[in-house]
Structure formats: structure tokens, C-alpha cells
Amino acid sequence: MTIRTRNQKQPDNRHFVAATLHNWCSRFALTHLSLWERVGDRKHCIWAFPQQDYIATLPKAADCVSVADHFLLVFDTEKTAVFRDYLQQCRTFLPVCFEAALALEKRSVEEKLWLGLSGEVLNDVDDSFYTKLLDTLITGLPGAEAGLLLLNNERTSKLVIESGIGFDHEYYQRIQLSSDESLAGTAFSKQELLVYNTKTALQQAMASLSPKNRDYLIQAAQWKRMPSTALAFPIINNQQSFGVVVLFGFSDGSCFSPEIVDTLQNVLNYISLLYGRYKNQREAKKTKRELDITYRALRTEHSQLRKTLDLYNILTALSRNNKGINEIMSAMYSTAHTPIVYYDELLFPIASCGTSEQHVLPDHFLKTREARYSVRVKKWQLLKLTEDELLLIIPVVGAERVIGFLCAWINKNTFNDSDRTLLEYSASFLGLESMKRQAVEQTKRQLFGDIFDQVLSNTFNENMLQQAKNLDLNEKDLYTVLICEYTHAATPGIQEQFASEACMKWLEQALKEVTIKGLVAHRRGAIVAFLSFPSDAEKRTIDSKLTRFSTRINQFPGAIKVGIGRLEEGFIRINQSYNDARQCIRLLKKKKSGKVYRFSSGGIDHLLMNHDPDELKLFVEDHLGLLLEYDARKHKELLKTLLVYLEHNRNLQKTTEALMIHHNTLYYRINQIEAILSVKLSHSEDWMNLAMACRIYQFLQG
16 A cells, blocks of 8 residues: 655644643743754645744744744744753754654554554444544544445446435435545545545545535535545455545644654554454355344244244045044144134135134125225135224135135234135135035936936836935925026126026025925926925924025025925925925916015916916906096006005005005095995905906006
């Protein structure tokens, strides 16, 4: 490394002689005293006390006394004779005194600098290393008031400031220097120690600083101006520059003396060694930290693999032993320890573990973005429920389609990805088990469908009877037939090709809820079912279950029509019940309202359904024809009044309230009806004929 200094004519602040000069000023009542150094044939001020002045500002009355070849005392006092005599007496030892003071000061600076570098800086391997190194240099070197430590960014090939003292971090962090920009870039690229002790020389060195970086430097400095002096040296490790340290002086008259430069030269290699040691220790700590992370990751992965293997063995054993979905769910819950529910594609819960009443799916679950995405890409999704609770949605896939959802209520602060992976892995077992269950159900439906066709065609054989026994169809039980007609719109959110399957599952689930044993299949363009009851079951119990079942069907989230025939003894006699159910479907279509119709609660509609429509029209014409004609001609509402009157069983108050008319108006209209039809509503026979005619009229009108 070479050392280059700029303009050694600048005054040096030699604080180590302050005490001596102060003593002289006090002893001889001197008003001004300066110490000068001879350089060549010219004399230059190196000390001024009590204030610093340049040679141009010295009083004209100043007197000078040469005390050595290299030192000159300049003073301005009325007692020059006394002071001259004193200096003459001290002439022989003054040079030795000053030289000793210089050596003492240099040794003091070196000791302070070495002590700082060998103390906290040596022992620091954390991010405070750069700041403490910079602080030690500024504190230990006279003339240094602020400083910056820049490091080379290998990715951008720029010098960026890692630490700064006397500068605002908000601004200096924006500074990026090229490798030859300003005094820092020059010292970095040339690997030289540079000293600038005049503003002119410093301005020339910083002329290559970009305007943007110059503005940032001025804004960052606490003095809000450019420095007066500067010293820059590179940090070298293995003959390669890694960074640069720049020390600044902002006070007028500040400088870095040759003794300071010599002192710094003695420790530059040590600073580079400190940086290399810090870098190596930092890399070692980074490597250790990465190894710790890797070790923990391997431990976690090992634990995860072990849990996965254990769960796989448990699930495999359950599958081998023909255990069902409930056992699989229990094994999953014992591993993940979070509430889980398995829903089919219609969102009927198939099995659950660890849940309570609060664990329910949000409204319109299938319409949420997360659920739709999960169905589309067949991947897990997270649905936010509250600030801390999430719903993990894992699609259960079978036969290349989503056949259900495994949902887990998780706490985002405690749940981890390994548990999610286990649940996602277990969902494949649920899919396999569900497909196996569906295959069994499909086989049962196929057998039931074949038996159903043979029963309707009155073809019986031993093989059919044996298959019926396999399906638990007892000839002595009571049976009723259910027919369900549906459209794709009846099952929103379900693909069209699976609409029939979805409706059948919904009906099966509804039967389970009301504890009715039933077999469901798809036959003749509709869904048909045998609903069976024990032969010794009470009629009241059967009617109660069918009533609850009808109520449940009315809750179906779509448009369907369900007809339920009358009870028959033995499944081989259900032809009539099947025809009843079909008739109920026709009545539902005629009524254009409701989702379910039971033959046993149909009343007169069934009689009307079996009569000739022309005869029914003639009956209406015979009993209501004149009233219909009168209403059409006079634009009256007498027929409506009669229908409401009939509906409320001749209750005058309820009829007037329904029609929102006065009692006198109702009396008047009844008299008109009786006059037009030549009847008396108080006569039972007339009333019965009119009631029947009105019912048939409503039936024909649909």
C-alpha cells in the first residue's frame, strides 16, 4: 500500500502542546501565541492559542522567536523582552520538548486506536461490527468528526454505505457509488490511502460525484454542507478490495496530520485482518444457521414422514379389514387433532370427528370462490371464517370427479402444513372407500331396478325372489312406491350428468333422517323407490314417518315432483301403488304447486282423475253454467265469491275478511247466486251439488 498526502501546508492541530502554551500565556500575560513549523524556506503555522489563525491574519505587531531549526514562536505582547529572555534560556531544550510531545501524542493515539480495535471490534461478529469499527476510528483519530463505511455490492458492482456516523441513515442509504466515483471510489479502485487537507483538493477529488449522490451526502450530513477535510482508505482482503472507509472533518482548520497518517498506516493491515475475520465468522455463523435450519427441516420432514407412514399403515389396515369411513375419519382426527367433517357432493355430512354445533358450513358454500376453485382444479383451498379461524377445503375425488368434501376447521396460528398434507393424503382413502361404497350401492340399485321391472311386468321366478331377499325385501312387509321427477335445475351446483345421482342421494339421506327403510333406483326416466315398513307397524306410526318425510322433501333445494302411492302388503303387489304414485305426479303437474303428493291424502282428486273429462265438464255446466255465463256477461265476481264461501265452509265473517267486503255485500251476492242458479245454499243437497261442481271446476282449471 502506498501513502499519498495532499497539501501539507495546511495548519495542523497539535493539541499535545496546548498545556505548554497555556502555561506561557498565563505566566507572561501573553495575548496571542502561535507555534509555527518551518517547511523549506517558508514558515507555516501549526498551532494557534487561544484561537487558531492563519498567517495572513497575524497582527502586524507580532514578533517571532526561532527556538529551533523546525519551530518558530510567534507572539504579540507588550512584555516581549521578558519573554524573549525566557525563551533564550529555554532555547536549548525547547526542540527536544516539542519532539517528545509529538512522539507522546502519536503513541497515545496509537494506543487508543489499538485498544479500540482489539476490544469490542475484534469480538463483534454481529451486524454492529461496521458501526463499532467506524466509531473506533473516529474516536481515536484527531481531526475525524464523521465517517462512512462502504461495501462493494457484487450484484450491482456499486459501493453502498453499510454504516455511517454523523450522517442520516434515511439519506445515505440511497447513495450508490461506482468503483471510480469520488474519493471513496478512487481509494477503492486504486487501493490507496488518500488524504485531502484543503477544501480545494477535496472539491477536486469529489468532482466526479454525481449530482444525485452529492445532494444525498449533503442532506445526510448533520452539518448540512460538504466537509473541509477527508481521509479514505480501502478494506483489503486477499489482495481484493471489499470496501472503503472515509473519515471527514467539517470544522474550519481541521486536518489529518502526517503523524495521524503514519499511525493509521500501522493499523490498516490489522483492520483488513479484522474484516476478514469478521467475514469468516459471519459466514461460519450463516453456515451454522443454515445447517440448523436444514437439521430442523430434516427433523420435521422425518417426523412428517413417520406420521404419514403410521397413518398409511393404519388406513391400509382399516381398508384391508373392510372398515368404513367412520373408522378412517377417526384415524385422521387422532393424527391432525382438528375438527373434520366429510360431506358428499350434496353437502350431506357422511362422517365427522371432533365437531360441535358451531362447526357448520357457511351459507352458499358451493358458490364461494374457494369451493368452486377446489371443484374445478381438484386442489385444497382455505376459506376465511374469522380473523383466526379458517376452513380447509379438500376435495374428495373419485372416478375423475369430485364426489365430496373433507372440511377441517383450523386455527391459522397453530395449524401447520404437515397436518394439511396428512389430511389431503387421507382424502384419497376417503375417495377410494366412497367409490367402493358407491359401487356397492350401484349394484344394489341395479338389482333393485331389475326386480322393480319384473314386478311391474308380473314376471316372477326363483332367481328374482332370491335377489329380493338379498336386498332385504320381505314379502310380508308393507310397501309403498315413490316416484320422483326432476330436472338438472333441481340440483344446483351439480353437473348435469350427475343430477340423477344427486337426487337419489338426497332422497336416501332424507329416508335415513326419518328412519324409513328404502331402496332407490333410476328407472323409466324417473327415480323410483320402495319404501318398506314392518308388517306389524302401526298405521299411525307409518303415517307419522311419511308425513315427516314429505316435510323433508319440501325442503329440497330445487324443483322436483314426488308422488307416493298407497301402502300394499308385499313388494310383489306394488303395481297399484306405482300407478297411484304416477297419478300423484299428474296431480302435482296439474296443481302446479308443491313438491310432494301422497295418494292417501289426495281425497276427491283421485276420483276425479279417473273420471271422463267430458263428463266432468258437463257436470260443471249443469250446476255452474248459468253463473259462469252471468259473470262473463256482467263482469261480476259471483263465482269467486262462491268459491271463497265454499272454501271457508259458509263462514260469513271469514268470507267477508277474505274478500274484503261488507256483510251486506256478501248477503246480496249470495242472494244473486241463489237466484241465478235457482238453488238454496241452506239446503244440503243444493249445497253438496254446488260444492262438488266448484271442486270439479277447480280441478279442471288446474
